[in-house]
Amino acid sequence: MQITVNGQSHEVSTDPQTPLLWVLRDELGLTGTKYGCGVGQCGACTVHLNGQPVRSCSVSLGDVGGGSITTIEGIGTPEKLAVIQQAWIDHQVAQCGYCQSGQIMSAAALLAGTTTPGDADIDAAMGGNLCRCGTYPRIRAAILDAAKRLHQGG
Amino acid sequence: MAKKTRSLTRRAFLVASAAVAGGVAFGYYKYRETPANPLHAGPGEVVFNPWVIVRTDGVTVITPRAEMGQGVQTTLAALVAEEMDLDWSQVRAEHGPAAAAYMNLAVAKAGLPFADYHDSTMKRVAEEAMGVVGKFAAVQATGGSTSMIDGYTRMRMAGAAARAVLLKAAANRLKQNVIGLRTEKGAVIAPDGQTIAYADLAETAAQIAPPARPRLKNPRDWRLLGKPLPRLDMVAKVTGTAPFGIDTRLPGMLFATVKANPRLGGTMQSYDATAARAMPGVKGVFDIGNAIAVVATNTWAAFQAAEQVQVTWGPAPYPATTEGIFAEIARAFDRPANSTLRDDGDVVKALAGATVLRADYHVPYLAHATMEPMNAAALLKDGRLTVWAPNQAPTVIRDKCAAALGLSAEKVEVHTPFLGGGFGRRAEFDYAVQAAMVAKAMPGTPILLTWRREEDMGHDFYRPGALARMEGAVTKDGPVALKAAVAAPSVYASQARRVLGLAPPGPDKILVEGLFDQPYGIPNYRVQGHVSDVAVPVGSWRSVGNSHNAFFHESFMDELAHAATLDPLEMRLWLMKGQSPRAVKVLEAAAQMSNWGSPLPKDHARGVAFCWSFGTPTAEVLEISQTATGIRLEKMWIAQDVGLALDPDTIEAQAISGAIYGLSAAMMGEITFADGAVEQQNFYDYDALRMQQTPVFDVKILQSLDHPTGVGEPATPPAAPALANAIFALTGKRLRSLPLNKQVTFAG
Secondary structure (H helix, E strand, C coil): CCECCCEEEEECCCCCCCCCHHHHHHHHCCCCCCCCEEECCCCCHHHCCCCEEEHHHHHHHHHHHEEEEEEEHCCCCCCCHHHHHHHHHHHHCCCCCCCHHHHEEEEEEHHCCCCCCCCCHHHHHCCCCCCCCCHHHHHHHHHHHHHHHHHHHC | CHHHHHHHCCCCEEEEEEECCEEEEEEEEEEEECCHHHHHHHHCCCCCEEEEEECCCCEECCCCCCCCCCCHHHHHHHHHHHHHHCHHHHHEEEECCCCCCCCCCCCCCCCCCCCCCCCCCCHHHHHHHHHHHHHHCCCCCCHHHCHHHHHHHHHHHHHHHHHHHHHHHHHHCCCCCHHHHHEEECCCCCCCCCCCCCHHHHHHHCCCCCCCCCCCCCCHHCCCCCCCCCCCCCCHCCCCCCCEEEHHCCCCCCEEEEECCCCCCCCCCEEEHHHHHCCCCCEEEEEECEEEEEEEEEEEHHHHHHHHHHHECCCCCCCHHHHHHHHHHHHHHHCCCCEEEEEEHHHHHHHHHCEEEEEEECCCCCCCCCCCCEEEEEEEECEEEEECCCCCHHHHHHHHHHHHHCCCCEEEEEEEEEECCCCCHHHHHHHHHHHHHHHHHCCCEEEEEEEEEEEEEEEEECCEEEEEEEEEEEEEEEEEEEEEEEEEEEEHHHEEEEECCCCCCCCHHHHHHHCCCCCCCCCCCEEEEEEEEEECCCCCCCCCHHHHHHHHHHHHHHHHHHHHCCHHHHHHHHCCCCHHHHHHHHHHHHHCCCCCCCCCCCCCCEEHHHHHHHHEEEEEEEEEEEECCCEEEEEEEEEEECCCCCCCCHHHHHHHHHHHHHHHHCCCCCEEECCCEEECCCCCCCCCCCHEEEECCEEEEEECCCCCCCCCHHHHCCHHHHHHHHHHHHHHHCCCCCHHHEEEEEEE
């Protein structure tokens, strides 16, 4: 079957019951999306499906259908960083970094729907993303900063 | 604490000239001659291993410590870059191979049974001896918050040695004296402005013998160190391009998982893999000793098939339930103490005829629960094994994989990618040996072994459960006696048996650290450790013994303060005076930052705790509030004295990280056992602090020494007692058992 990831179409022959996470990682080599728990508890595998944040460990390939998937690789690259990634760098957010793809995907979805998120919005959007290094204070600061830049067009 | 410089610099070599990966490498190796010891001439001694690689487009620094979030590779690279006068944009860091040259001397010294705040001749002599032992053991390890303590001089020397020969090469080329030359942004600059890039000098420079003692910069002249630097791994980590172990991909790679006995250390009696072998994508099911391994075309297929393998497991070599395990731990109190590392005054006499408090404390087993589950990739080809393992001890990984496959260590190559968290879990080698055994079953095929989260939760080397019996006596002036006894399985013995095959006898510092080594001038003060031999595998968990002992000690200090009707912070300050000016300043800073003693809003309360660990005195004040949905953590103030702050931004991040790790465990962390197996499966029953539960942080970093002390762990120990003490202040309930969410409700 065909799936569309970051604007590119891919032919995959994997069992349709396979979670999207493993298709991305093991079949397409898109390793930026991480495995953390496999049961939608930690958010490390967060991607966007038609613009909405989903846990890719809990969405099967068959359920994706013709939907449009965006992964961290589709948000920005080292050469062409997205505003949110630049905010993450400016606040030196990442420690081990393993959860950060998922954190950024959840935050990007929040910022796509809200121009001026408050603390409660951030709590609600980010509560499903676990970080064992405890980078939450800097994530919060980076989201607020990115919102400002996006809102002010810069 | 400043001894390591002396022990390392008697004689120095710069071994230069290797061309490494298209660049020119400068290796720097120091050793101390002890002619009385013939082992010094051993072949592993003079190692040819570079720290500095000059490339045409910059400099790669070999930073041979695991990057597991603490920013270690950035700061280690900065130590070299500072001495070489590099522009930060020219610097790259690579972990490099497993090698004796990269041994960690500080980690061995940190295990000595001396209170860190109390410097003594005996401690110095023992540290010298331990430096020698560490060298022969030659363990390359990341742990014990030692990376900067170990690397501070060594990495700067490596940079300074490289710069010295680059200068000389430039002088030779320009036919000028070195004195007139200077270095800037990766180039040598002559008085007339002529500029020669290091890359253009590297090949000839590498032929020049370096000075025996390269001169180090005066810290006054530092341009990179002491200031926040952008982390070298940051761009990769926000773009999904940072290679973690689990991201290792090789042509033709297959994907594997394991299913090991949930009764830890038990045997595998029989298994039936018929159904699993018939599943789509499955390439093989293998017996790897006490586990089966499934190899498939993708990780998910391997996970699914592993669940279908029917296995009969042998019993656990320890009591089958949590209650049974703790009853066994408690029995250690009945045996004589094996670690009495503090016995001041006459505690028995002092406890007679005074206002005596007695309290029993309990903490549970804990998992590390790194975000990246255990994994390793391996390839066995032409009699050589290559392992890609996110790990904290590459030389141990190398040796254990070699032993498992019957290879010599030289036939094993270890790569250390980024670690998605470590916290001590990845100081173990089990996952890498499993990958090696799967690779052996499928020679020529690269395999990536990934554990399911459930496997990871149930097959950890846990922070041991621990019990404490505390007794104290107070007068109106404060504590006059403190008697502490702790019983727990020995992390030290458990690890030593795994790594060395035996546990050397002697006092167990880890068991009593955080209890015996605190800078309080209590006149009658005894701390004893009772080792329990419960065989649940235990290991280093961020801050190790301090993680439980600070909870015991600092909660009980709070009890003593209230018994004496003294302010808990003021009482500690009073006890520290004359013991340690560093500790006093740290606690005073925490008091000032938090405005300790000032009136609080209704339903708010504060708690304070202190712990000196890994050379770094740390004080934490936590303000909490009672809300309609439960107790909420409002704000935490952290003050710590890191000796010398090499990167304040990274240190602040570690302080907050350490505190959150400690708070998570205190609030909700508990591993329990039933039928010999760990009951917790995943993050739904072993969770940690989430964004909305995290307090606001304010961190103050003090500097009082000419060298750095530990930063990765010291903020963890005070977190639990600061919270429990705040809860006492809020509710009047003294909570002596963790996790706290079994006794109070926290806001979600």
